Structures are given as structure tokens and as C-alpha cells.
Amino acid sequence: MAIDQWLLNQHQHHGHPPCLRFYTWQPAAISLGFSQRRRFPEAWSNLTWNGQPIPLVQRPTGGRGVLHQGDLTYALITSPATGRRQQVYRDLCQFLIQGWRALGVSLQFGQPQRQYGRSHHCFSLATQADLVDTQGHKRIGSAQLWRDGCVLQHGSMVLTPDPILYQQVFQTPPPPPGPMGEVDQAAIARALCQAAAQCFDCELQLQPLSDAEWQQMHRLQNPAIGLDCRADCFG
Numbered sequence: 485m486a487i488d489q490w491l492l493n494q495h496q497h498h499g500h501p502p503c504l505r506f507y508t509w510q511p512a513a514i515s516l517g518f519s520q521r522r523r524f525p526e527a528w529s530n531l532t533w534n535g536q537p538i539p540l541v542q543r544p545t546g547g548r549g550v551l552h553q554g555d556l557t558y559a560l561i562t563s564p565a566t567g568r569r570q571q572v573y574r575d576l577c578q579f580l581i582q583g584w585r586a587l588g589v590s591l592q593f594g595q596p597q598r599q600y601g602r603s604h605h606c607f608s609l610a611t612q613a614d615l616v617d618t619q620g621h622k623r624i625g626s627a628q629l630w631r632d633g634c635v636l637q638h639g640s641m642v643l644t645p646d647p648i649l650y651q652q653v654f655q656t657p658p659p660p661p662g663p664m665g666e667v668d669q670a671a672i673a674r675a676l677c678q679a680a681a682q683c684f685d686c687e688l689q690l691q692p693l694s695d696a697e698w699q700q701m702h703r704l705q706n707p708a709i710g711l712d713c714r715a716d717c718f719g
Contacts, residue, residue: 485515485541485543485544485559485638486701486702487505487559487693487701488505488544488559488561488636488638489544489629489636490697490700490701491503491505491559491561491636492544492561492629492631492634492635492636493631495561495562495563495634496563496631496632496634502560502561502562502563502684502686503560503561503691504558504559504560504561504676504677504680504688505558505559505560506556506557506558506669506672506673506676507556507557507559508552508555508556508557508669509552509553509555509557511533511534511536511537511538511539512533512534512536512538512551512552512553512649513538513539513540513541513552513553514528514531514538514539514540514541514549514550514551514552514653515540515541515542515543515549515550515552516540516541516542516543516548516549517543517545517546517547517548517549517606517627518542518543518544518545518546518629519546520548520549520604523604524540524549524604525604528540528549528653531652531653533553533646533649538653543627543638544629544636545627545628545629545636545637545638546627546628546629547606547625547626547627547638548604548606548608549604549606549653550606550607550625550640551645551649551650551653551654552640553645553646553649553650554642554643554644554645554646554665555640555641555642555643555645556640556641556643556669556672556673557638557639557640557641558580558638558639558641558676559636559637559638559639560576560635560636560637560639560680561634561635561636561637562576562634562635562684563633563634563635564633564634566633569628569630570612570613572628572635573612573613573626573628573637574593576626576635576637577593577613577615577624577626578679578683579676579679579680579682579683579684580615580624580639580676580679581615582679582682582683583672583675583676583677583678583679583680584664584675584676586675586678586679587667587671587672587675588663589617589623589662589663589664589667590617590618591615591616591617591623591624592615592616592618593612593613593614593615593616594609594610594611594612594613594614594615594616594622595610595611595612606625606640607622607625607642607654607659608654608656609622610622610625613625613626613627613628614626617662617664619660619662621659621660621662622642622659623641623642623659623662623664624639624640624641624642625639625640626638626639627639641664641672642658642659642664642665643664643665643667643669644661644665645658
């Protein structure tokens, strides 16, 4: 996620074009919303899975705790972001709705939830910025960071979470298995890229990061918080 924050900075100050990323996590991790900081269950500081500790990662965007295991993360950096934030969410999420529709999965926006701010768990409730399936189960949670008309929107797509780990972290079972988990991640990325090109009327080009850019990412880590910023790039 340090990469996403760096890309937002490059877009805001150095003319870097808008971009879309997809990635998975190794090892599994829990990301905390920016406003959460240290307001999370104490047990999260000592979790392990498959013999490895589960790092806590500070997101630059808002929202609540997200377990990154069996999910696919996306990051969208673009501008200009104008108008009401709810409308910006609806505009930017259209590529998710359209892409998943092409894969045979119908998603729609959730409803306002006043209890959301009291929960540590992002996927316990859906908001108007989130996408739910036809049964009302939250499948994609999204959050934003705005900087001078530029926006970074993060999102996690729940695909195949380990039910035992999920229960251990959130004290509740994961959403029932759905068709999203049956789709190959490479196929998901392809469908969403095609949908993004159509929704945003653009041509996407693959642009790997250079060694110098990777070094800049590592310098964005904040040891004062005691959190880790590690993520493997998926595509």
C-alpha cells in the first residue's frame, strides 16, 4: 500500500498518469483504516497463521480492519475528483460492477449503516461505498484518500478466505462462499481492466516499477507506528 500512496503523490505533483493496480498479500495481513491507528482489538497484535505472525498494516485510506488473505486488493488513482464523495464512489466503482457482471456476478451498492463507525471489522456492515451481492452479502469494500482533487481508492474483494482464520480474527464466520471465489484471479484482473478501459474511456498500459521506484516505496514505511508495509504486486 506504500506503492499506492507513492503513486498518488506522483499523480498529484509530478504528472504521473492515472493508474489501476491489483495485488495479493504474502504473508497474510490485517490493514487498518487511517482513523483506526491503535483503536483495534488487542488480540490482533499477536495473531499467527501457518506459523507466521500476521502483520498489521496502516492504510492511507479510511475504513475499518480488513483481513488480506484469500482476497484480491485493487487500487485506483485518478483525478479530478469533484462533487460529493458518495457520487465519486459511485462513479469509480462502476468498473467493478461492470467487470464482475461480465464474469457472471451481479453486484450493487450497499445501504447507509450508522453502526459502521462502531465496528472494528470492515466487512461486518456495508455502506453506500461498498458492493454487495444479490443476497446482501458484502463482497467488495472500498475506501478513499483525497489530495487536492486527486483520489486514491482502495478496495478488497473477498474471494476465498480461510474460515478458521477469519473466525479467529473477527469472531464471526466469513460471508457464505459465492461465485466470486470460483473465478481465477488473472481472469478477474483482465475483466476489471477491460471494464475500466470502457468506463473511463482510456487505454491501459502495463508499466512495471523500476528498482529506483521500489526503493522509494521502502522509504515510505513509518516505523514510528510499528506497522509493516509489505505487499506483493499481482499485476
